Amino acid sequence: MSSRPQRLQKILAQAGYGSRRACEQIILQGRVRVNGQVVTQLGARADPHTDVVEVDGKQIQTPAKHTYILLHKPAGVVTTRYDVHARRTVMDLLHGVTTPVFPVGRLDADTTGLLLLTDDGDLAYRLVHPRYGVPKTYLVEVRGEIGEESIHRLRQGVLLEDGMTAPAQVQKIRYLAPHQTTLLRFTIHEGRKRQVKRMCRAVGHPVVRLHRERLGPLTLGKLPTGAWRYLTEEEVAALRRAVGLPH
Numbered sequence: 001m002s003s004r005p006q007r008l009q010k011i012l013a014q015a016g017y018g019s020r021r022a023c024e025q026i027i028l029q030g031r032v033r034v035n036g037q038v039v040t041q042l043g044a045r046a047d048p049h050t051d052v053v054e055v056d057g058k059q060i061q062t063p064a065k066h067t068y069i070l071l072h073k074p075a076g077v078v079t080t081r082y083d084v085h086a087r088r089t090v091m092d093l094l095h096g097v098t099t100p101v102f103p104v105g106r107l108d109a110d111t112t113g114l115l116l117l118t119d120d121g122d123l124a125y126r127l128v129h130p131r132y133g134v135p136k137t138y139l140v141e142v143r144g145e146i147g148e149e150s151i152h153r154l155r156q157g158v159l160l161e162d163g164m165t166a167p168a169q170v171q172k173i174r175y176l177a178p179h180q181t182t183l184l185r186f187t188i189h190e191g192r193k194r195q196v197k198r199m200c201r202a203v204g205h206p207v208v209r210l211h212r213e214r215l216g217p218l219t220l221g222k223l224p225t226g227a228w229r230y231l232t233e234e235e236v237a238a239l240r241r242a243v244g245l246p247h
C-alpha cells in the first residue's frame with residue numbers, strides 16, 4: 001500500500017512511541033533510521049507504508065489504513081450491505097466510496113440518525129460488543145405521556161425475551177400534547193436487536209420515532225439527512241480510545 005509521506009514524528013506517534021513531542025526527542029537522539037539512514041532532522045518525512053522506519057534498530061509497526069464513514073441515515077433504507085428483497089440500502093447512499101465498508105451495528109429501516117461504516121473489523125467488533133459498553137444515545141418519541149414509574153423501570157433495566165437489559169440513562173424532554181407523545185433522550189450501552197423499541201414497548205409506550213444522535217464520542221453535527229462524510233483523524237482517535245485500542 002502506498003500513501004502520502006508524513007512527518008517522522010507523526011509516524012512514530014501513530015506507531016505508539018509516545019506523544020509527538022516525545023517522538024521528536026527520539027529523532028533528535030539519532031535513534032531513527034529511514035531505509036537504513038539515520039535521520040535527525042525534525043522536518044523529515046517518510047511514507048509509513050513503503051519506507052522502512054526503524055527505532056533503535058527495530059522496524060516499527062504501522063497501523064493499517066482503514067476507512068471510516070459517518071452517515072446520516074434517512075428513514076426507509078435498510079442497514080445491510082445487500083438486501084435480498086432489493087430494497088434501498090445504506091450502501092446505496094455512499095456515492096463515490098470504493099472501499100468495501102460495512103455498517104457497524106444496525107439501525108431499523110424506520111430509524112434515522114448516526115450510522116458508522118468502516119472496514120476496520122477490530123474497532124467495529126468492540127463498538128458493538130456489550131463488554132466495551134460504548135454508549136449509544138437516541139432521541140425517542142413514544143406514544144402517550146410516560147410517567148416517572150415507567151422511566152424508573154427503563155433506567156433500572158427491563159426484562160425482554162432475551163433477558164434483562166442493562167440499566168439505561170433516560171431523560172424526559174417533554175410531553176407533546178398535540179401528538180399525545182413523549183420525547184425522551186435515551187442512552188444504552190448494549191446493542192441488542194430493536195432494543196430501544198422493545199424496552200419502551202415493555203413499559204407500555206411503543207416508539208413512534210427513533211433517531212440516533214450519538215455513538216460514543218461521535219455526533220452528526222450539521223450533516224444533512226442522507227449525506228455522509230469521512231471521520232476526521234481526531235474522531236478516529238477518540239473512537240479507538242473509547243474501546244481501549246491504541247491510536
Ligand code: URA
Binds near residue numbers: 106107108193195
Ligand atoms: N433500538 C431500536 O429499537 N431500533 C434501532 O434502530 C436502534 C436501537
